[in-house]
Amino acid sequence: MDLNAPSPADLAARPVVRMQHVTKVFSNGTLALSDMTLEVRAGEFVSLLGPSGCGKSTALRIVAGLGDTTTGSIDWPSSRIRPNGLPEDDIGFVFQEPTLMPWATVFANVWLPLKLKGVSKRDARPRVMEVLDSVGLADFATAYPRELSGGMKMRVSIARALATQPKLLLMDEPFAALDEITRQKLNDDVLWLWRETGITVIFVTHSVFESVYLSNRIVVMKARPGQVFLDMPLEVLTKRDADYRLSDEYAANTRKVSQALQQAIQKGAEA
Numbered sequence: 001m002d003l004n005a006p007s008p009a010d011l012a013a014r015p016v017v018r019m020q021h022v023t024k025v026f027s028n029g030t031l032a033l034s035d036m037t038l039e040v041r042a043g044e045f046v047s048l049l050g051p052s053g054c055g056k057s058t059a060l061r062i063v064a065g066l067g068d069t070t071t072g073s074i075d076w077p078s079s080r081i082r083p084n085g086l087p088e089d090d091i092g093f094v095f096q097e098p099t100l101m102p103w104a105t106v107f108a109n110v111w112l113p114l115k116l117k118g119v120s121k122r123d124a125r126p127r128v129m130e131v132l133d134s135v136g137l138a139d140f141a142t143a144y145p146r147e148l149s150g151g152m153k154m155r156v157s158i159a160r161a162l163a164t165q166p167k168l169l170l171m172d173e174p175f176a177a178l179d180e181i182t183r184q185k186l187n188d189d190v191l192w193l194w195r196e197t198g199i200t201v202i203f204v205t206h207s208v209f210e211s212v213y214l215s216n217r218i219v220v221m222k223a224r225p226g227q228v229f230l231d232m233p234l235e236v237l238t239k240r241d242a243d244y245r246l247s248d249e250y251a252a253n254t255r256k257v258s259q260a261l262q263q264a265i266q267k268g269a270e271a
């Protein structure tokens with residue numbers, strides 16, 4: 001027995017992911033991130049908010065292993081690590097576009113990440129149906145993407161990201177292209193999934209309203225160079241539902257976050 005190996009309880013208490021002093025310079029010389037440090041703990045719902053071009057997507061892609069850091073480090077203190085430096089626990093990624101395979105059914109789209117891991121269609125069926133059910137699409141397993149509304153396509157995309165039961169879900173402006181009512185409904189669904197599964201979420205958005213509705217921590221970034229400007233815990237006393245959107249608490253929180261965003265924009269403009 002390895003006496004130095006951390007116990008499962010020790011592992012669970014550690015951050016899920018830690019970016020330390022990350023700098024990213026693209027090959028064309030763009031300094032997208034500079035000295036970005038961010039630690040995300042298990043069960044947090046963190047929104048990344050900031051002006052266009054401040055590096056939100058870059059940060060998310062680096063966390064997902066879809067891009068390298070120039071300097072600095074990413075580590076996964078609560079996970080076992082694969083030889084490629086990524087955690088053994090899967091990472092779910094939801095993009096702004098649902099990016100579904102148009103020629104494949106809803107079932108086949110959600111099965112894909114499991115298929116890539118070698119799980120047969122028959123073995124994947126219970127999980128695929130479970131995750132489709134969790135996004136309200138169990139009756140659409142045999143439908144094709146063209147038969148679905150924008151909101152439904154996004155639900156399929158979320159189901160696909162959850163298929164492998166990831167510990168961390170990364171979402172990059174997933175609802176930006178949807179109408180307000182669909183967006184609010186999907187916000188509620190994501191909150192429900194977060195509560196039900198205990199998953200950790202990093203959610204990129206431009207919307208102060210959305211970030212205040214969803215998250216228990218808001219990280220405001222600034223541009224030129226991209227880095228964390230303000231890290232705000234958000235303790236919400238009211239239940240997050242339609243009444244919360246109309247509450248004084250929601251109004252006060254959105255005011256606070258809007259001010260922080262305004263300051264971040266100003267700071268970036270001065271740079």
Ligand SMILES: Nc1ncnc2c1ncn2[C@@H]1O[C@H](COP(=O)(O)OP(=O)(O)OP(=O)(O)O)[C@@H](O)[C@H]1O
Pocket residue numbers: 026027028030031032050051052053054055056057058059226
């Ligand atoms: N592949 C790339 N090559 C060169 N520059 C890039 C690349 N990807 C992003 N950038 C630049 O890096 C900076 C950060 O981009 P990023 O897409 O991360 O910002 P963002 O905060 O996600 O913006 P938005 O809110 O508009 O989505 C920008 O200046 C962008 O032009």
Ligand SMILES: [Mg+2]
Pocket residue numbers: 056057058172
């Ligand atoms: Mg982006």
